[in-house]
Amino acid sequence: MNFEFSPEDEAFRAEVREFIRANLPAEIACDARRWFNPKVDNYRRWQGILAARGWGAPHWPPEYGGTDWSAIRRHIFMEEIYKADAPDFFWQGTHMLAPVLIAFGSADQKSRFLPKILNGEESWCQGFSEPGAGSDLATLRTAAKLEGDHYIINGQKIWTSDARESDWGFFLVRTDPTVKPQRGLSFIVARMDTPGIRIRPIRTIDGREELNEVFFDNVRVPQAQLVGEPGMGWTYAKYLLDKERTASAFLYFNKRHLQKAKALASEQFAGGVRLIDTPAFSRKVARVEADLLALEWSVLRILAQEKNKYDLNAVVSALKIRGSEMQQRVTELQIDALGPLALRHFERRDATIDDPTWMPGWPELAIGASSLFLFERAATIYGGAREVQKNIIAKLAIGS
């Protein structure tokens, strides 16, 4: 056993930290820190800056513009990104679609799509879930029928994040209704402005409209936009979900937001004492902190490829359960720190500290804190609900 990062990895960390310090524009860091009303252009600019350094998609193979970093180095990189309040990647493109294209896409698809994902020029959204198929993807119904050299798509997707801001989307569609449910699915990409695609935002309890319904009404998509083999969509979707196994821990997000909770609790006072110094609140923070440190080491164990007597899928499900619960707990801490100030509702359009309607003395991090807290109720629902994860553990680790 050896629990230290190698000197080479520590040197790598220093290099990453220095690059971010020298190249992250202050206004982008500010945007990411406030997170609530970011300018999408800022995030695209940052993606371009990383890509120019060769770090636009570290997990891709080098020949596509990725790196040959080990899993531990990618972890160090993400730690430094989040520590510096730099934006995360546009995951749907860089982490979900791209690995599938790299593994299964045609040469044309790779050369058409990958460079623009890498430099931030085009952004992507994901459409898997449907009103009748949430955690149970095998029952998807949106149909794609081949007519000549086009697929005609009819149906509906739901819970699609950022659909209106995206240039392209990737979808699971049913191309063969006659075979076993998992066998009839295919993986297809479409421009979001294709005629027949209609997007309806869903206003969620947090007051934002990040999620959408996407309706397909006789949408014509060239056959060449089907990825890989028809009928392999289920396999590709699983491949995509298996690719970044430790992502479901939301480790970097959780660490950043625990820091913010602490920062808020250092600015708020209770009975003349900083909230962070009161026994009740400091213990509450420490309780979350202890669990987050455990989660961090659960991630490290997977990254360092610990030999584990349990099925890796079960171990990853445990990460997902803890990681999603942690997202809820760190954001709960933030509103607990804010107390009554947490009650203020912010709209994206008006929420900036530079706004004339802003109240003097309010903490900057109050903006959107309750919105995030509300949104995080979804963390234990999306990406395989907590209950589905428990089913997986029971089956694979315990053998129920």
Added chain:
Amino acid sequence: MDFSLSEEQQMLSDGAEKFLAAHYSFEQRRALLSSEAGFSEQNWQTFAELGWLALAVPEDAGGLGGSFIDTILIMEAMGRRLVLEPYATTAVLATRVIAQSRNRELRSSLLSQIAQGTCRVALAHGELASRYDMRAVQTCARPEQDGYLIDGVKVMAFDAPSAHKLIVSASIADTNEIALFLLDANTLGVTVRSYPLIDGTRAADVEVAAVRVNRSSLLATGREALEVLDEAIDRLVLARVAEGLGAMEVVLQLATEHLRSRQQFGQPLIRFQALQHRLAEMFVEIQETRSILYRGLAHIEAPAAERRAAVSAAKVVAANAGRIVGEQGIQLHGGVGMTEEYQVGHYFKRLIALEKAFGDVDYHLERLAGSGKGV
């Protein structure tokens, strides 16, 4: 970063599993429980022969000077079998205190006796008013010409009934500095009042009434004494996190086996999703406990502030997990889980004993919160 065991560590771990599987069946343990001493002197000798008692003894004192990971492996194996011998108290806690002492003579003679299995040493530190506060020592040591006169009452000295020697803390009159003394358990004026604990191990209140000791029995004083004690207790706490981890893994195994074999409503209980989810929740707790244990191990040699924070985080996670796993373990067994005759309740009691010894969750949360060494 590498989480795999070395060949030697794997052998040590397998060897411990094997020995304990042969000598620590539930029935064998039950017999020990009701014996006078509450454990087997023969097992203790075997621990010495296997080198387990020398693992944490430095090489210059005749020990193996192994890495702390070795100790952790033994403790995890012992946790799986609910071992009753006072291994952690002597071979982890007392060994460390003595190894860090600058009293050369005591250090070399005691450590070699410990390694050979001829001397067990317990710590008599806690008092009725101290709870978990290390500094709150009312037992008093009055300086005299050649030594000290000690008076006081210690409570809950774990494994003191079977100890040959006691490390007794006292506050030195006038300076209020803390000092650690080594006393023979049978010294005139020392009364050891024994009692069993809920997990079958033994502890004692130790009354020290007008006991004169020589200067040569002083292990450490002042700031150094506190630091030595603090560091040694941190090692013990982490070792017992490993012990709890071993125990929790067995609870999950027992509960799973029970749900598989027990038929109700025309099918094995394990078919019920509500029960499967309980098992899954226990699995998550166990995973996280192992992770925080490794994090603790990674920081055990770190500067005090970081070490303390890491050990406290480990204790918090493990104690919380122990409650969940232990309580669910009983619940999933139904009525049989309540019986003294069946194993799972004994695991629960050990987990509670681990939780409440050397700082409970509130104590360690406080220590972690005040450390400034978290995320």
